[in-house]
Amino acid sequence: MxxxxxxxxxxxxxxxxxxxxxxxxxxxxxxxxxxxxxxxxxxxxxxxxxxxxxxxxxxxxxxxxxxxxxxxxxxxxxxxxxxxxxxxxxxxxxxxxxxxxFHPDYHQAWQTEPLAYVTVPFTRLRLEGSESEQSLGFMSKLPWLGEVDGEAIVLTPRGTVGRLPAEDITVARTLPTAGGEVRVATAKRFLGLPYLWGGTSAYGFDCSGLMYRVFESAGIRIPRDAGDQARFGKRVTKEELRPGDLVFFAYNEGKGEIHHVGMYVGEGNFLHSPRTGHPVRIDRLSEENYAREFCLARRYQGNETF
CATH class of the missing domain: 2.30.30.40 (SH3 Domains)
Structure with missing residues (x-):
């Protein structure tokens, strides 16, 4: 490959x-x-x-x-x-x-250098020696070369140098693990964003894509799809739920195939990207449809092996 x-x-x-x-x-x-x-x-x-x-x-x-x-x-x-x-x-x-x-310098830097992780919904990448700019979204990441005058200097995939506002990024080789309350606060920044099947970007998320990127921003690697996300982490009961835990829903009144995932945010509520036409929002687990299809919950705390 x-x-x-x-x-x-x-x-x-x-x-x-x-x-x-x-x-x-x-x-x-x-x-x-x-x-x-x-x-x-x-x-x-x-x-x-x-x-x-x-x-x-x-x-x-x-x-x-x-x-x-x-x-x-x-x-x-x-x-x-x-x-x-x-x-x-x-x-x-x-x-x-x-x-x-492919550029060999970028390939090498990707493997060895700290990365500049975009931690805002959107920012602008300015290419040095050019007036052109490119929009970059949440959790885009590029090798970090340094900082000058409030701008992060990064390497682009074509081996050229670019600049990002330093206030829009976090520099780390691997992002530090953040707790559930931090994950909830991050997820809430996307309330109202339209649902997009297959989406993993700030332009639009599907249910599991939103969870994937929010957990990535918290330094925790989880699988991409809801069914896989439900296979790992620590299983917890509904009574044990803490903010930042994942809650899953399945067909056949919770006994069939898993088709949806959200994040518990406390007080019986969960945040999710429901479906086409329904943007990211917060609902109650006790609502009829969700209560009927709730099947399990998982707690990810980092260092998972898939």
Whole structure:
């Protein structure tokens, strides 16, 4: 397998090269116009709903992927940072080849240098020697080279130098583990954000994508999908719930396949990204539908092995 790095703000990972529709075109090039793509989705009655079975997950600028095959300008990839039972080497899917790049300096720096983690919903990356800027979202991360005049100096996937507002990042090789209250506060920053099937970025999350990124920001690695997230961590009862724990819901009145996940925020409430047309919000576990489908809860505290 050959390693490459994501060279667009958000890269959509599809189930096959045939799955994108005409209205998905703005997301398929470099640069990817995610705002225009979302606008097109919202202008189509089934734009977001029909992403089910098409969009698998998303990757962020600078993140690594493994290429396991190529076809007609597409790369078959595995996302090593997103654990999935589907493939032991990482979440599987397809992405346009032009949205990936490789530079030996970046590859080396990614392995050895501290990383600048974006900790705000969005910030701006300014490339040195250019007037162009690029939007970067929550949990994008790039090798950190230093700080000058309140700006973080970072290395980009193409081996060029860029600058980010230092106040928008946290510098660490690995982010320190944060407790449940911190995770809750982070998740609340996305209240009102529209649901996006397959979403793992601040442009839109699905239920497990939101949990994945919030836990990542707290220095805790969890799997990508709800079903996998429910397999690890410490199982706790509803009575033992603490803020920051994950709560899971399943079909067949909680006895079937797990289909949803949220984060307990205290006092019988949980935060989640429900479904298309319903943005990130807080609901009560005692509400009829959720009480009926609640199946288990998990507590992740770091250092999990998958």
């Amino acid at each position: 050959d390693i490459r790095f994501v060279d667009v703000t958000v890269g959509n990972v599809w189930s096959s090269p045939e799955k994108p529709r005409d209205l998905d075109a703005p997301s398929l090039f470099r640069p990817a116009d995610i705002k225009e793509w979302l606008s097109r989705l919202d202008g189509d009655e089934k734009g977001r709903i029909d992403l089910v079975g098409r969009l698998e997950t998303q990757v962020l600028y600078g993140e690594p992927v493994w290429i396991v095959g190529e076809r007609n300008g597409w790369a078959e990839i595995r996302v090593p940072e997103q654990y999935s039972h589907k493939d032991e080497s990482g979440y599987p899917g397809w992405i346009p080849l032009e949205q990936l790049t």
